[in-house]
Amino acid sequence: MENNLVIIGSGFAARQLVKNIRRLNKQVAITLIAADNCDEYNKPDLSHVFSLKQCADDLTRQSAEQFAQENNITLYANTRVTMIDRHIKQIVCGNQHTSYQKLVLATGAQAIVPSVSGDDSIITFNSQDEYRQHQDRLQTAEKVMVLGAGLIGSELAMDLQRAGKQVILVDRAHSLLSLVMPAELSSRLTHKFSQIGIQLALNNELTSIEKTTNGIKATLRNGLVTNVDAVIAAIGLKPNISLATAAGLATDCGIQVNSQLQTSDTDIYALGDCAEVEGKVQPFLQPIQLAAITLAKNLLGATEKLRLPNMLTKVKTPDLPLFLAGETHRQDLNWEIALSHSGMVARGFDRLQQLRAFITSESHTPQAFILLRELTF
Numbered sequence: 001m002e003n004n005l006v007i008i009g010s011g012f013a014a015r016q017l018v019k020n021i022r023r024l025n026k027q028v029a030i031t032l033i034a035a036d037n038c039d040e041y042n043k044p045d046l047s048h049v050f051s052l053k054q055c056a057d058d059l060t061r062q063s064a065e066q067f068a069q070e071n072n073i074t075l076y077a078n079t080r081v082t083m084i085d086r087h088i089k090q091i092v093c094g095n096q097h098t099s100y101q102k103l104v105l106a107t108g109a110q111a112i113v114p115s116v117s118g119d120d121s122i123i124t125f126n127s128q129d130e131y132r133q134h135q136d137r138l139q140t141a142e143k144v145m146v147l148g149a150g151l152i153g154s155e156l157a158m159d160l161q162r163a164g165k166q167v168i169l170v171d172r173a174h175s176l177l178s179l180v181m182p183a184e185l186s187s188r189l190t191h192k193f194s195q196i197g198i199q200l201a202l203n204n205e206l207t208s209i210e211k212t213t214n215g216i217k218a219t220l221r222n223g224l225v226t227n228v229d230a231v232i233a234a235i236g237l238k239p240n241i242s243l244a245t246a247a248g249l250a251t252d253c254g255i256q257v258n259s260q261l262q263t264s265d266t267d268i269y270a271l272g273d274c275a276e277v278e279g280k281v282q283p284f285l286q287p288i289q290l291a292a293i294t295l296a297k298n299l300l301g302a303t304e305k306l307r308l309p310n311m312l313t314k315v316k317t318p319d320l321p322l323f324l325a326g327e328t329h330r331q332d333l334n335w336e337i338a339l340s341h342s343g344m345v346a347r348g349f350d351r352l353q354q355l356r357a358f359i360t361s362e363s364h365t366p367q368a369f370i371l372l373r374e375l376t377f
Helices: 012-024 043-049 064-069 127-140 151-162 183-196 242-246 285-299 367-374
Strands: 004-008 028-035 058-064 074-076 083-085 090-093 096-099 104-106 110-113 145-146 166-170 199-201 206-212 214-222 224-229 230-233 237-239 256-259 268-271 275-277 313-315 322-326 334-340 344-350 353-359
Touching: 004 012, 012 028, 012 064, 043 127, 043 151, 064 074, 064 151, 083 242, 104 110, 104 285, 127 230, 145 151, 145 224, 151 166, 151 183, 151 313, 183 199, 183 334, 183 344, 183 353, 214 230, 256 268, 268 285, 322 367, 344 367, 353 367
Parallel strands: 004 028, 004 104, 028 074, 104 268, 145 166, 145 230, 166 199, 256 275
Antiparallel strands: 083 090, 090 096, 110 237, 206 214, 214 224, 313 322, 322 353, 334 344, 344 353
16 A cells, blocks of 8 residues: 555644654655645634734635645545545545545544524634625624633734724633632623623523624524624534544544544544544644654654643733633632732642732733643643
């Protein structure tokens, strides 16, 4: 069989993997197949396109052709994989068949859209291509509803407001960032949102939307009816596992892999937003980058295990930046909170007085790098 590594996907995970393989081996054959145009862009930059007045094409860092040439890979852009035939180790793309020795699934994740009447009018904002499809409407919109007050939704809400738009932020939870911090600690951001004019509809949810001659009529659970120009779903991501499931690979929340990034088929691996690494999906850049380094070695014959250190998460809300790390979601922590006019430092301790989590804001964010070294792992 041809000594060929095949990667399905073209996002951050796939590109990091290619670059790391090439640092170790210049000759091994690599084929990359993806349904999009395979141009490179930095996905976190989507959080700032409105305030920076950027169109989708402004985000492009490198063309697919340049990437393929620089890394000596065979690239099939705009090509959808229809099946994985594990028995003969082939990828099927319509009438096209590609053999593999080792296969990597870097199929990413898709934005979750709430199932409500009129949901086909809801915009998802999880890729450059999705932004490209809706950019004219979003750039000209004066009033936007954002569904989901987590990391992405909060960042989008602030960026839309900074671009001069009216924003309604909706979430089922009673507080912002409810999955990553207690309400007492997100209240500073809640106050900032209220202060700058973002309308919060917490403990609420969208129940229906209807197109009108002037835009969209959105109805919330509490009976509030409001007219907006666009509704964006930012309530979470769902790993793309259908290809893996159809191939008979073990899946749950994501494509299940062990610490070596190996699926239930020893010749197939998963990486990035689609991968569930020993029970956890880690859709953040740093763990994906570290996983790509580990997987590159393993694809070339090593048997290394992924070890993730304590890592910082940055909430990109420029008017009130936040850094957090550790088990900030734990309900049993005792929080010591230091507040000042210039920001906050909150430390979460377990019953043994071990530092398990922390959150810093505004001018105190540099302290995060010091606290990271003190975290109990």
